[in-house]
Amino acid sequence: MIPATFDYLRPATIDAAVSALSDAGEDAKILAGGQSLMPLLRLRLAYPDALIDLDRIESLREIRDEGDTLLIGAMATHHQVIRDPLVREHVPLIAQTTETVADPAVRHRGTFGGSLAHADPAGDLPAVALALDAVFLVRSVRGEREIPAADFFVDWMTSALEADEILTGVRVPKLGTGWGMHYEKFHRTAQAWAIVGVACAVRRERDAIEDARIALTNMGPAPVRATEVEGSLQGRPASEDTFRSAAEHAPSGTEPPGDLHGSSEYRAHLATVLTARALTAAATL
Numbered sequence: 001m002i003p004a005t006f007d008y009l010r011p012a013t014i015d016a017a018v019s020a021l022s023d024a025g026e027d028a029k030i031l032a033g034g035q036s037l038m039p040l041l042r043l044r045l046a047y048p049d050a051l052i053d054l055d056r057i058e059s060l061r062e063i064r065d066e067g068d069t070l071l072i073g074a075m076a077t078h079h080q081v082i083r084d085p086l087v088r089e090h091v092p093l094i095a096q097t098t099e100t101v102a103d104p105a106v107r108h109r110g111t112f113g114g115s116l117a118h119a120d121p122a123g124d125l126p127a128v129a130l131a132l133d134a135v136f137l138v139r140s141v142r143g144e145r146e147i148p149a150a151d152f153f154v155d156w157m158t159s160a161l162e163a164d165e166i167l168t169g170v171r172v173p174k175l176g177t178g179w180g181m182h183y184e185k186f187h188r189t190a191q192a193w194a195i196v197g198v199a200c201a202v203r204r205e206r207d208a209i210e211d212a213r214i215a216l217t218n219m220g221p222a223p224v225r226a227t228e229v230e231g232s233l234q235g236r237p238a239s240e241d242t243f244r245s246a247a248e249h250a251p252s253g254t255e256p257p258g259d260l261h262g263s264s265e266y267r268a269h270l271a272t273v274l275t276a277r278a279l280t281a282a283a284t285l
Contacts (some may be wrong), residue, residue, distance in 0.1 A: 004047040012056045022141045024050035026163040027164045031115030035106050054212035074113025074167045077190045079241045081112050090174040093181035097128045117167045119159040122193040127223040131199040131215035134172045140165045153222035180285030184278035193216050195261050196270040200278035209233045219254040230254045
């Protein structure tokens with residue numbers, strides 16, 4: 001199909017972009033990598049009055065060290081994120097997870113911020129942002145604000161971004177030494193969305209688990225933090241028996257969807273199995 005007509009704007013600065021978005025009103029869309037938006041436009045499932053392309057704003061591609069945190073620009077491509085030495089050193093969970101996103105063609109065009117702002121509960125990166133306690137930096141003509149990942153994902157394909165706001169970057173805390181991280185994902189084919197995914201970060205002290213952060217992909221209308229699993233691991237020995245026992249709590253507090261790819265019960269079972277695998281892998285790194 002052919003998209004509906006719209007005005008196309010390509011600002012060169014973030015100030016110009018937020019000004020254009022404010023002027024365009026609620027019927028405008030932001031174009032980052034376009035890997036999610038373009039199909040919607042072609043199918044006329046989205047028909048904005050204006051399309052604001054961020055591709056010319058080079059400052060939004062920057063990845064920089066801020067001391068205790070890493071700032072990843074919203075327009076950094078998946079390909080860039082995977083290969084960035086700062087990401088691989090300080091938040092390897094992001095690099096590892098991004099390697100599983102779609103296929104090479106999508107990873108070369110798709111953007112880190114675009115994937116997160118899309119807020120698809122089946123997307124891999126939202127759960128990772130939640131597990132790592134990331135903070136989202138957003139901008140509008142009214143100024144800047146920061147949104148914790150726990151507050152950013154509101155509902156299915158819905159984020160806390162206001163209509164006049166643009167996601168400019170994501171600040172991710174460096175977890176430091178002693179942490180192991182892993183993303184475990186089950187999908188039907190190599191490029192398919194996750195049926196269930198588990199983002200996991202574990203800190204060991206000798207042979208015991210001192211801290212754990214776990215978030216689930218596609219187990220509800222938004223990514224879910226597996227707080228009962230995290231709590232059950234505190235101070236426990238880092239063993240397969242511990243991980244299997246803790247993983248039994250993974251479905252607690254979730255609302256797994258049922259569809260052609262799997263029932264709610266099937267997803268709950270997968271969450272249990274994949275959480276045990278993710279914990280085992282993270283704790284042995």
